Amino acid sequence: MDSSIIEKIVREIEGYAPKNEGQHVGRVTAVGDGVVAIDGLSKAVMSEIIVFEEGKGKSLESAMMQETELYGLILNLEEDGVRASILGDSARVSEGMTVKSTGKILSVPSGDELLGRVVNALGEPIDGKGPFKAVTMMQVERQASGVIDRKGVSVPLQTGIKAIDSMIPIGRGQRELIIGDRSTGKTTVAIDTIINQRNEPAEKRPICIYVAVGQKESKTARIVEQLREAGALEYTIIVDAPASAPAALQFLAPFAGAAIGEFFMDRGQDVLVIYDDLSKQAVAYRQLSLLLRRPPGREAYPGDIFYLHSRLLERAARLSDEKGGGSLTALPIIETQEGDVSAYIPTNVISITDGQIFLDASLFNKGILPAIDVGISVSRVGSAAQTKAMKSVAGGLKLELAQFRDLEAFMQFAQDLDKETADRIASGMRMVEVLKQKNGQPIPLQNQVAALYAATHKFFADVPVNNVTGVETQFIQYMDGQHQKTLAEIQTSGVVSEESKKELNHAMEEFKLAHAELFSLK
Amino acid sequence: MEKAYAQALWMVIKKGMKPSGAIRAMHEKLTREGRAALMPRIAWAFDHIARRDANRTALTLTVADEAHAPRAHKEASHAGLDLERVENRVDTTLIGGWRLEGQEQLIDASYKRHLLAIYRAATHA
Numbered sequence: 001m002d003s004s005i006i007e008k009i010v011r012e013i014e015g016y017a018p019k020n021e022g023q024h025v026g027r028v029t030a031v032g033d034g035v036v037a038i039d040g041l042s043k044a045v046m047s048e049i050i051v052f053e054e055g056k057g058k059s060l061e062s063a064m065m066q067e068t069e070l071y072g073l074i075l076n077l078e079e080d081g082v083r084a085s086i087l088g089d090s091a092r093v094s095e096g097m098t099v100k101s102t103g104k105i106l107s108v109p110s111g112d113e114l115l116g117r118v119v120n121a122l123g124e125p126i127d128g129k130g131p132f133k134a135v136t137m138m139q140v141e142r143q144a145s146g147v148i149d150r151k152g153v154s155v156p157l158q159t160g161i162k163a164i165d166s167m168i169p170i171g172r173g174q175r176e177l178i179i180g181d182r183s184t185g186k187t188t189v190a191i192d193t194i195i196n197q198r199n200e201p202a203e204k205r206p207i208c209i210y211v212a213v214g215q216k217e218s219k220t221a222r223i224v225e226q227l228r229e230a231g232a233l234e235y236t237i238i239v240d241a242p243a244s245a246p247a248a249l250q251f252l253a254p255f256a257g258a259a260i261g262e263f264f265m266d267r268g269q270d271v272l273v274i275y276d277d278l279s280k281q282a283v284a285y286r287q288l289s290l291l292l293r294r295p296p297g298r299e300a301y302p303g304d305i306f307y308l309h310s311r312l313l314e315r316a317a318r319l320s321d322e323k324g325g326g327s328l329t330a331l332p333i334i335e336t337q338e339g340d341v342s343a344y345i346p347t348n349v350i351s352i353t354d355g356q357i358f359l360d361a362s363l364f365n366k367g368i369l370p371a372i373d374v375g376i377s378v379s380r381v382g383s384a385a386q387t388k389a390m391k392s393v394a395g396g397l398k399l400e401l402a403q404f405r406d407l408e409a410f411m412q413f414a415q416d417l418d419k420e421t422a423d424r425i426a427s428g429m430r431m432v433e434v435l436k437q438k439n440g441q442p443i444p445l446q447n448q449v450a451a452l453y454a455a456t457h458k459f460f461a462d463v464p465v466n467n468v469t470g471v472e473t474q475f476i477q478y479m480d481g482q483h484q485k486t487l488a489e490i491q492t493s494g495v496v497s498e499e500s501k502k503e504l505n506h507a508m509e510e511f512k513l514a515h516a517e518l519f520s521l522k
Numbered sequence: 523m524e525k526a527y528a529q530a531l532w533m534v535i536k537k538g539m540k541p542s543g544a545i546r547a548m549h550e551k552l553t554r555e556g557r558a559a560l561m562p563r564i565a566w567a568f569d570h571i572a573r574r575d576a577n578r579t580a581l582t583l584t585v586a587d588e589a590h591a592p593r594a595h596k597e598a599s600h601a602g603l604d605l606e607r608v609e610n611r612v613d614t615t616l617i618g619g620w621r622l623e624g625q626e627q628l629i630d631a632s633y634k635r636h637l638l639a640i641y642r643a644a645t646h647a
Contacts, residue, residue, distance in 0.1 A: 005644075012644045016636070025628040027577060039574055040626045059615050060634050064641055080574065098628060 024101040026082065028052075034090045034246045035291040036072060038099050039081045047105050047141055048074045050084055053098040071122075072099065073106055073248060076292050083292050085248035087122060108256045109135035110263035115207070118224060118238040121253040123260070126240065127224075138259040140252060144314035151320045153354075156385040157206065157272065157329050160196025160442020161189060163372045163435045166394035166452055167401075168357055171385030172206065172270050173318025173327035177349055179334045179341060180359030184371050186333045188439040189357065190274040191223060193331065195230045196442030197272070206270035206329070208236040211257035214243045214250050214280030226440065243280075247291075250284035251308075258315045261328050265317070268324035273316070277333035278309060282345045299344050309345075310352050341376075355379035369436060374401050387445065387494040393452040397431070404428025430460045433468035443476075446487040449496060450479050453504050459512075462519040471518050475511055483507045524560055527552075528567035532575075581608045581624035586616040586632065594620030597631065 026040030041050070052070040055063035070092050076083035086093055108123030109132050118127040125131060153171035170176045178186045194208040210227075212220045220240050227233040237260060241253035254275045261271040275281070282305055289302035297303045309332075316330035332353065334346050339361060341350065350356055355378045364371035383391075407425050410417060417425070434455040437443065443451075451472050454460065463471045479487055486503040490496060496504070512519055527548065534544050552558045583605070585594045591610055598620060599605050613621075618633035 009640070009644050012640050016640055016643075021629070023628045023630070025623070025626060029574075039577060042626060055634070055638065057613065057615060060617060060637055063634065063638055098623065100628065 024103075025053075026050075026099045026101075028093060028095055028097040028099060029081065031086075031090065031093045031095060033291050034086050034248060035288070036084050036086060036093055036099075037081060038084060041074075041082050041099065041101055044074050044077065044082050044101050045105075046074060046077060049102045049104050049106050050074060051100045051102060052086075052093055053100060054092060056098060073252070075248075075288070076294075085288060085292075086246065087248055087252075088246070090246065106140040106252070107137040108140055108259050110138045110260040111135040114237045114260060115235060116233045116237075118220075118240055119256075119260075121239065121241045121245070121249040121256045123256060136263055138263050140255045140259045142259065142262065142315065144311065145317045145319060145323070149320055149323045150317050151325075153318050153381045153385050155270075155318075155327070156382075156387055156390075157193075157270075158196055158199070158445050159189070159193040160199065160444065160448075161192055161370055162437055162443060162448050162451065163370055163374065164189070164357060165386075165445065165448055166390055166435075167374050167398045168355065168372070168377045168379040169382035169386040169390070170329065170331075170379060171318075171382045172329050173316060174355070174379070174381055174385070175313045175316045175330040175332065175353040176379060176382070177332050177334060177353040177356040178359070179336060179346060179350070179356050180371070181336050181339055181361045184359035184361050184364045185369060185439065186335070186359055187219075187223070187276055189359070189370055189372075190276060190331055190333060191226060192439060192442045193272065194227060194236055194274070195232045195440065196444075197235065198230070198232055199442070199444045204270070205235055206272045206327075207261070207264045208232070209239060209257045209261050209271065209273045210236060211239040211241075211254050211273065211275050213241050213253050213275065213277060214284060215240075215276065217242045217244070230440070247284040247287040251281055251288055254278065254281055254312050258312060258328070258330075262315065265319065265326035265328045266324060268319075268326045270326060271328045273328060273330050275312075275330065275332040277335055278312075278349060279335045279345055282308070301344065305345070306348050306352075309349055313349075313352050354381045368432060369439065374398055375405055389449045389490050389494050389496045390445065390452075392496050393449055393456055397452070397456070400424075401428060401431060404431070426465075427458070427461070429465045430463070430468050431455055433465060434460065434472050436469050444491070446491040447476050447479070449490050450487060450504060450507075451476055453496065453501075454508055457505075457508070459508050467518065471515075474515070474518075475508075478511050478514075479507060482510075524563035524567045527560065527564045528571055531564065531568055532571050579607075579625060581605065581622065582611055583608050584611045584613045584616060584621040584623070584632075586612070586614055586618050586620075588612055590618070590620065594622075594631075598622045598629065 024043055026038040028036050029039045030037040050072045052072060054066055054070060071087045072084040073087055074082050074084045113132045113135055117125055117129060120126050153173045155172040157170045157172045159165055159170060178189055180186050197205050197208060224238055227236055239253050239257045241250045257273050261273045264271045285308055286301045290296060294302045313330055313332060316328045318327040319325055332349060334349050336346055358373045358377045359371045360373040363373060403424060407421055411425060434451060454475060460468050483503060486500055489500055531544055531548055535541050549561060552560055583594060583598060585591050595605060616632035616634050619631045621632050622629045
């Protein structure tokens with residue numbers, strides 16, 4: 001045997017001080033579907049962690065073979081016992097088993113060591129890169145910051161998506177809902193936002209936390225790979241509670257993500273947390289609540305389903321300077337059925353958040369990506385955080401697009417339209433093309449500003465509609481190559497100065513002259 | 523419904539009423555109200571309460587070897603628990619020492635627990 005192992009064992013034996021203290025225990029009376037009824041534990045508290053004693057009656061050898069201890073979480077305190085959910089394989093629990101109270105409220109590890117790692121809802125690493133060494137334990141359930149500890153949202157969080165940064169800006173500390181039917185690009189918007197953070201200077205770059213709730217393992221693995229390839233994993237933590245995980249872990253995962261994020265926020269850093277998605281968390285919580293025999297309400301959800309989401313999303317905040325000035329931005333995702341935003345869970349979360357980005361399946365099917373319906377998407381606090389540069393170029397964009405959508409219906413009578421309406425439709429169609437963006441390719445702020453400046457100055461008016469996206473890409477490449485100084489100035493100052501405007505106009509003229517063949521409607 | 527009746531029956535018996543008298547009185551009341559059919563279910567619920575109470579108040583002292591019982595009794599009595607109605611058991615997997623369980627308390631002074639604690643500390647350190 002390795003001498004270091006022997007030394008370790010000897011050290012442990014020599015330093016071992018046996019204590020025969022009494023432990024507060026109960027006994028499992030019923031077990032099923034991941035929930036146990038326990039007799040005893042009369043001094044237990046809500047959300048306390050309990051340990052199932054599996055070694056009883058087993059030989060020392062087989063007790064040692066048990067990889068990890070099996071934990072449970074107390075969720076119901078009843079007159080004659082408690083009910084708890086099993087945080088692991090429920091097949092390991094049997095009737096009559098002794099359950100020990102730990103006196104500890106559920107906590108998860110957090111710290112720099114977690115960056116680039118994949119953990120489960122209990123904060124245990126599941127990526128095979130070994131255990132954490134120096135971490136801080138953060139309580140999963142924590143009271144959100146109070147009014148005095150907060151300050152207004154004023155710093156932008158760039159998503160790298162033109163349609164969002166220009167019309168539905170998000171600020172650091174905001175809660176912006178991403179909502180839409182299945183396969184409309186909700187996760188893509190969130191992942192692009194994470195990837196775009198690499199464009200931020202390291203000292204301002206937010207720590208990103210992606211919480212996958214009830215997702216397929218293959219999807220999460222693909223996301224991890226995508227983030228790694230984009231160089232975004234180094235500042236990202238993945239909390240994974242897949243569809244195969246017990247309902248209790250799916251319900252806890254968003255809270256674990258928030259707790260991990262709060263560590264960095266308390267340290268004065270900015271954090272971005274994505275909850276993908278809260279509809280699946282609500283379903284997991286409904287399952288758990290029904291098994292715990294809590295009275296069902298609308299759509300069989302328990303009465304506290306609103307509180308479940310409100311207490312989670314209230315933890316998003318921008319802290320005051322006295323509290324370190326850190327922030328936690330939340331981007332919850334909700335999946336709708338057939339575009340029905342008036343269903344129970346979507347309306348709840350819409351009312352809790354500071355705005356929503358609505359992804360429309362019909363736009364997606366038309367090939368307009370990201371399929372953001374700017375008409376019903378809104379950011380209630382983000383405009384205060386929008387950079388002046390973006391504000392100056394995107395001021396009337398939302399209105400212009402809304403008017404275009406209204407006029408779009410008249411397009412079938414195109415021959416009878418007056419000139420003004422026809423121009424507005426033509427301009428709207430080109431604007432829609434400019435706002436199109438491929439997934440996984442977030443655009444830095446200065447490039448977005450340049451593209452939107454060009455679009456709002458009728459730069460693409462002579463470009464055939466189906467060529468607009470290509471011409472815009474070429475123009476941005478041209479700007480990157482020939483007018484880097486102008487872009488850098490916009491990036492550093494955050495405004496489009498008169499000088500920059502002149503430069504942009506000049507660049508547009510130059511580009512037009514150099515690529516005259518692109519600017520012909522024929 | 524039957525749980526409430528069983529609970530009431532349990533309470534009056536605990537307060538000192540003779541079980542036979544209490545059951546007769548309840549049966550008469552239920553018959554008067556036309557609910558006599560509830561009696562078997564009340565009996566089942568009563569049995570459940572009684573068993574649960576017995577589990578709560580029972581105390582089990584487990585030793586690895588019967589010969590260790592007197593010493594275990596002595597050590598366990600220092601823990602401040604009432605050992606008058608203790609049930610003795612032998613579990614060889616404990617290797618040595620003793621284990622006292624009941625009344626929502628567990629004192630595990632078995633060698634198995636100590637060895638497991640050392641093993642976990644050495645392997646997880």
